Amino acid sequence: MFDNLRGVLFLKFISASPEDFFNALNENRIPYFDASFSDGGFVLRVYRKDFAAIKKIAKKQNVDLEIVKKKGLIFKAIKYKKRFGMITGVIFAVALVIYMSNIALKIEISGNKTISEKKIMDVLNENGIYYGAFIPNMDFKRTEKDIITAFDKIAWVGIRRNGGRVIVEIDELTEHVQVIPFNVPCNIVSDKDAQIIGAKVYKGSLVPKVGEGVKKGDILISGISVDRRGKTTILHAQGTVIGRYKEKMVFEQKFQEEKSIPTGDEIYKRSLFFFGLKIPLYLNSNVNEDYEYDESENNLSFFNITLPIGIRHEEYRPLKTEIINYTPDEAKAAIEKKISDYEENFLKDEKIISKETQFNLTGEEMKMVILYTLEGEIGVENKIFGE
Numbered sequence: 001m002f003d004n005l006r007g008v009l010f011l012k013f014i015s016a017s018p019e020d021f022f023n024a025l026n027e028n029r030i031p032y033f034d035a036s037f038s039d040g041g042f043v044l045r046v047y048r049k050d051f052a053a054i055k056k057i058a059k060k061q062n063v064d065l066e067i068v069k070k071k072g073l074i075f076k077a078i079k080y081k082k083r084f085g086m087i088t089g090v091i092f093a094v095a096l097v098i099y100m101s102n103i104a105l106k107i108e109i110s111g112n113k114t115i116s117e118k119k120i121m122d123v124l125n126e127n128g129i130y131y132g133a134f135i136p137n138m139d140f141k142r143t144e145k146d147i148i149t150a151f152d153k154i155a156w157v158g159i160r161r162n163g164g165r166v167i168v169e170i171d172e173l174t175e176h177v178q179v180i181p182f183n184v185p186c187n188i189v190s191d192k193d194a195q196i197i198g199a200k201v202y203k204g205s206l207v208p209k210v211g212e213g214v215k216k217g218d219i220l221i222s223g224i225s226v227d228r229r230g231k232t233t234i235l236h237a238q239g240t241v242i243g244r245y246k247e248k249m250v251f252e253q254k255f256q257e258e259k260s261i262p263t264g265d266e267i268y269k270r271s272l273f274f275f276g277l278k279i280p281l282y283l284n285s286n287v288n289e290d291y292e293y294d295e296s297e298n299n300l301s302f303f304n305i306t307l308p309i310g311i312r313h314e315e316y317r318p319l320k321t322e323i324i325n326y327t328p329d330e331a332k333a334a335i336e337k338k339i340s341d342y343e344e345n346f347l348k349d350e351k352i353i354s355k356e357t358q359f360n361l362t363g364e365e366m367k368m369v370i371l372y373t374l375e376g377e378i379g380v381e382n383k384i385f386g387e
Contacts, residue, residue: 001218007048007072014041015063027232043068077138085107098302102135105164112170115151120168135161137270141296141315179204180381185234188221188379189215194243197375204237214243220379235385243378244353251338253331260319267316273297274309292317305378331366339370 015021025032030053035044041064044056048070058065107124109117109276124130127143135239147157147170156171177240195213199206208214223237272279299310306321326334341354353373362369 005069007018007074009046009048009051009067010069010071011046011051011054012038012041012043012066012068013058013063015061017061018042021057021061021063024061025054028053028057030054030057041066043329048072048074050113069126083218098300098307099134101164101302102300103164104131104133104135104138107131107166107168109170111172113137113172114153115170115172118169120147120153123147124168129159129166135164135313136298136300137165138166138298139268139296140298141294141316142313142315147355158281161298161301180236180383182234182236185223185384186236186238186381187384188217188239188241189221189382190216190218190220190241191380192243192245194245194378196220196241198242198245199239201239203235204239206239206241207256213376237381239379240377241379242375243375244375245326245378247372247374249370250367251342251370251373252365253326253334253338254365255326255328255331256364258321258323259323262292263318263320267291267317267318269314269316271312271314273308273310273312278312281311290321291317292319307359322377328361328366335366335368339368347372347374350374 011019013119020033022035030050031047033045035042037043057063065333074367090130094368107121108128111119112120123146125144127146129138131324140181144157144159147168148154153172155168158169160169162168164167195215196208196210198210199220201221204223205221205225207219216218220241221239222236223239225233225235227233272281294315295312297310297312351374353375355373357369358367358369358371
């Protein structure tokens with residue numbers, strides 16, 4: 001294969017003293033192969049790069065030298081050296097096609113129901129994803145994180161490419177998922193110990209009266225009804241039952257704790273990978289600190305064929321370990337922040353009627369115990385017949 005690339009010549013020489021010619025080749029360390037006698041002369045195979053030196057030896061020894069055959073791509077390339085413009089044009093055209101195959105010609109966003117496409121596009125643009133941008137330069141993984149951070153209602157984001165299309169798939173959080181199909185008989189039972197405050201029944205019959213107490217697992221709305229004639233009907237109970245119930249939570253904060261926290265000095269690096277070879281596109285390769293690390297790759301494509309060429313995006317988030325000391329006021333503020341986050345994320349669908357708070361203070365930590373009185377929906381569906 002290498003001979004075909006660098007080129008070989010088949011030479012024929014006629015000499016009264018052929019041994020002198022062979023000795024001269026050996027003395028000058030010129031390799032030759034497959035020497036044979038044919039039609040009154042010797043034929044041998046040599047490398048193209050040695051031909052100039054062989055010609056000098058032949059002239060010095062008055063040897064008749066003739067090129068019988070040429071073999072190798074180099075000779076084909078020489079034929080077209082006068083057509084340099086055409087070759088350059090072909091190379092440029094191929095490079096242009098590859099480049100255009102990796103330009104974002106279309107950005108498709110799907111799955112967004114409550115979040116406008118414009119708001120999502122704003123985050124994409126901030127991350128370098130826009131019409132006409134070079135796709136391998138895009139860091140899909142980092143952009144996915146930024147979209148989830150920007151919008152509370154997004155549960156999952158996936159970004160991928162298909163030729164010149166950048167596809168952004170979004171899955172928003174849903175408020176309620178119907179677990180049991182409507183054609184399956186079920187009761188609505190309580191998932192808490194509670195007092196019934198109110199109820200709306202759409203199908204089935206309410207079992208406890210408003211104001212009564214129920215235990216966890218008690219039937220609230222029955223899917224089994226009996227009419228005046230004694231006929232039993234089994235159906236899928238539907239309705240809403242509001243209960244008042246208590247919930248105990250404990251929040252605590254140590255006065256001294258060790259944390260690994262980001263320094264805020266994120267480091268972004270890019271590397272070109274080419275058929276398994278990594279070529280850094282940065283100068284300083286050292287990251288001395290402890291760090292969190294993420295990476296993603298975007299390959300070049302050619303007519304929807306993924307090439308083993310592309311750009312690797314590397315993100316380093318240096319961390320530092322700190323001993324954080326809290327004063328009593330700071331510990332209390334930290335606990336109040338935890339309480340606020342809990343109520344915002346886990347009690348957003350409940351009504352807080354009251355909070356009984358108790359502080360416990362030791363030499364090492366502050367603890368806050370809260371007994372919530374809440375009102376909210378307490379009914380969950382439960383199949384009447386088992387699996």
